[in-house]
Amino acid sequence: MSEIHYLPMSVGLFGGLALFLYGMEKMSLALKRAAGDKMRTILARLTSNRLAGVVTGAGVTAVIQSSSVTTVLVVGFISAGLMNLSQAVGVIMGANIGTTVTAQIIAFKVTKAALAMVAIGFFLEFLAKRDINKHYGSMLFGLGLIFLGMNMMSEAMSPLRTYQPFIELMTHMDNVLLSILVAALFTALVQSSSATTGIIIVLAGQGFISLESGIALAMGANIGTCITALLAAIGKSREALQAAAVHISFNVLGVALWLPLLALLSAISISISPNYPQLVGIDKLAAELPRQIANANTLFNLLNTILMVPFAGAFVWLARKLIPHRSASPSEKKAKAISPKYINESFIETPDIALDHAQLELGRVGRRVCNMLDLLPPLAMNYASSADKSTALTKLNQIESIEKEVDELHAAILAYLGRLRTAPLSDKQSNQQIKLISITDQMESAADLIVSGILPLAYKALNEGTTASPMMRRTLDAIQNRVQQAMLDCVNGIRRNDDALAHKVLSAKREINSQLNSVLAHQAERLAEQNPTRLRIFRYEMEWVEQLKRIYTLSKRIAKLQLRKRHLIVNDH
Known part of the structure; x- marks a missing residue:
C-alpha cells in the first residue's frame, strides 16, 4: 500500500473544488447575462400549455445551466403575479432535463483543452468591445475553470486508487440510500446539482464508484437542488411556496419511482454508451463510467418528465393541499398594499x-x-x-x-x-x-x-x-x-x-x-x-x-x- 501525503492531496482536492465551483458560477452568470433578453422573451410568451412549459424550462435551464435559477425565476414570476402555478409545473419539470447538459459536457473527455479555454476566454472577456462577446468570453473562461478544477481534483485523488482504507470507505457508497442522502446534503450545501454531478463524474473517472452508486448520487443531487427554490419561496406568496412544493414532490417522487428500477436504468445507460473492450480493470471503468452516469442522469430526468407531465394537475392539487391559501389579516392586507409586487431579489x-x-x-x-x-x-x-x-x-x-x-x-x-x-x-x-x-x-x-x-x-x-x-x-x-x-x-x-x-x-x-x-x-x-x-x-x-x-x-x-x-x-x- 502506497503512502498518502495528505497535505498536498488536500490542497489539490479543495483547490480543484474551489476552481470547479467558481467556474460553474462564472459560466452560469455569463450565460444568464448573454441570454437574459431571450430568456425574458421566452418566459414572457409562456402559455398554459404544459408541453410548452416543459420545453421552455428545459431550454432556459440548458442555456443558464442551473435548474435552481430557473425554479427561483419561476417562484419570482409567481410571487409577482406574472405566472400561475399550473404554468409553473411544466417549467419546473423541464428544468430537470436542461440541467443534465452540464453532465453531458463534462463526461466528454475535453478536460485537456481546459487551459486553452481559460486563455481564450480570458482574452475575449478583457479585449472584446461588444458586451455580448465579453459574456461569451466569460462563459468560456468559466467552462475552462470547471475542467481545470476537475483535472486538479482527479490528479489529487489518484493516489487513493491504491489506498485500502479509502477503497473500503467507497464500498459503503454501494448503499443506494446512503449515496442519495450524501449527494442531497452536498447539493443543498453548494446549491448546484450540476456541480455535484460533475464531482460524481470525477469520482467515476478515477474508478472509485460503481455505475449504480453514481446514478444514486445523481438522484440525490436532484433532491438536494430543491433547497434553493424553497429558500427563494420563504416569505413570498402562498403560490410561490406551492411552486417550491411541486419541485420537491416531483423530484422526490421521481427518485422513489426509479429506486427499484436502478438495475434497469443502469442496463439501458450501458447499452447506449460507448464501451472500450480493449481496456481492463480500473482503466476500463474510468473510460466508460462518466458517459454511462451522464446518460443515465439524462434518461432519468427525461423519462421522469414524460411519465409525470400527464399528472401535472395532481402535483398542483397536492401542493395546494399541503400549503393551502389563507385569508390575509387586515394588517397584512395593508402591508401588501404598500410593498413592492413585481421587483424581486432573485x-x-x-x-x-x-x-x-x-x-x-x-x-x-x-x-x-x-x-x-x-x-x-x-x-x-x-x-x-x-x-x-x-x-x-x-x-x-x-x-x-x-x-x-x-x-x-x-x-x-x-x-x-x-x-x-x-x-x-x-x-x-x-x-x-x-x-x-x-x-x-x-x-x-x-x-x-x-x-x-x-x-x-x-x-x-x-x-x-x-x-x-x-x-x-x-x-x-x-x-x-x-x-x-x-x-x-x-x-x-x-x-x-x-x-x-x-x-x-x-x-x-x-x-x-x-x-x-x-x-x-x-x-x-x-x-x-x-x-x-x-x-x-x-x-x-x-x-x-x-x-x-x-x-x-x-x-x-x-x-x-x-x-x-x-x-x-x-x-x-
Whole structure:
C-alpha cells in the first residue's frame, strides 16, 4: 500500500473544488447575462400549455445551466403575479432535463483543452468591445475553470486508487440510500446539482464508484437542488411556496419511482454508451463510467418528465393541499398594499428581467399618481349638502394616504435599481436603468406636487366655502380632466412600452395651452366685477391652474424620457 501525503492531496482536492465551483458560477452568470433578453422573451410568451412549459424550462435551464435559477425565476414570476402555478409545473419539470447538459459536457473527455479555454476566454472577456462577446468570453473562461478544477481534483485523488482504507470507505457508497442522502446534503450545501454531478463524474473517472452508486448520487443531487427554490419561496406568496412544493414532490417522487428500477436504468445507460473492450480493470471503468452516469442522469430526468407531465394537475392539487391559501389579516392586507409586487431579489443577476420588473413596479406608482388626480375634487365646488362636503374631505384624506404609498414604492424601486449596479451592465441596460430612475423621480415629484401644491388649495376653498362661477367651473374642470388624461396616457405608455401614447402626451400641449389662455381671458373680464371675494377666488384659481400646468410639465418630461433611447438629460422649462 502506497503512502498518502495528505497535505498536498488536500490542497489539490479543495483547490480543484474551489476552481470547479467558481467556474460553474462564472459560466452560469455569463450565460444568464448573454441570454437574459431571450430568456425574458421566452418566459414572457409562456402559455398554459404544459408541453410548452416543459420545453421552455428545459431550454432556459440548458442555456443558464442551473435548474435552481430557473425554479427561483419561476417562484419570482409567481410571487409577482406574472405566472400561475399550473404554468409553473411544466417549467419546473423541464428544468430537470436542461440541467443534465452540464453532465453531458463534462463526461466528454475535453478536460485537456481546459487551459486553452481559460486563455481564450480570458482574452475575449478583457479585449472584446461588444458586451455580448465579453459574456461569451466569460462563459468560456468559466467552462475552462470547471475542467481545470476537475483535472486538479482527479490528479489529487489518484493516489487513493491504491489506498485500502479509502477503497473500503467507497464500498459503503454501494448503499443506494446512503449515496442519495450524501449527494442531497452536498447539493443543498453548494446549491448546484450540476456541480455535484460533475464531482460524481470525477469520482467515476478515477474508478472509485460503481455505475449504480453514481446514478444514486445523481438522484440525490436532484433532491438536494430543491433547497434553493424553497429558500427563494420563504416569505413570498402562498403560490410561490406551492411552486417550491411541486419541485420537491416531483423530484422526490421521481427518485422513489426509479429506486427499484436502478438495475434497469443502469442496463439501458450501458447499452447506449460507448464501451472500450480493449481496456481492463480500473482503466476500463474510468473510460466508460462518466458517459454511462451522464446518460443515465439524462434518461432519468427525461423519462421522469414524460411519465409525470400527464399528472401535472395532481402535483398542483397536492401542493395546494399541503400549503393551502389563507385569508390575509387586515394588517397584512395593508402591508401588501404598500410593498413592492413585481421587483424581486432573485432577478438581480438577470438585469433584463430585473429592469422589466422594475418598469412594472413603476407602473404601480404611476397608477397611484393617476388615482390621486382622479380623487381630486374640483376647486371651489358649490356643494349642495354637508354630506357632499364630507365626501370631498374623505377623498382629500385618501390622496394623502396614497402619497405615502407612492413614497414607499419610490424608495423600494430606487434601492432595487441601485442594487443592479453591483454587477456589470451593458450600455443598453445602463441606459434603461438611468431612464427608470429618472421616471421614478418624476412620478414621485408629481405625487408631491399634488399633496404640497394642490391639496392645501382644495382644503382652503372647501373650508371657506369658496365657489367659482359656472363658466369658470367648466373651464377649470376641462383643464383638470385633460391634465389627468395626459398623466394616464403617460403611465400606460410606460407600462405597455407604447411610444404612441408618449407622443399623445406631448401633442396635448397645444390643447392645454389653449385652455390656459381661456382661463386668463375669463379672469381678465371677471376682475372688473364688484365682488369682495373675487380677488381671493382669483388667487385660488390661478394657483390651481399653475399647479396643474406643472403636473402636465412632469408628464411631458416622463414622455420624453420614454421616447429618448440614449441621451437621458432632460431640459424642459
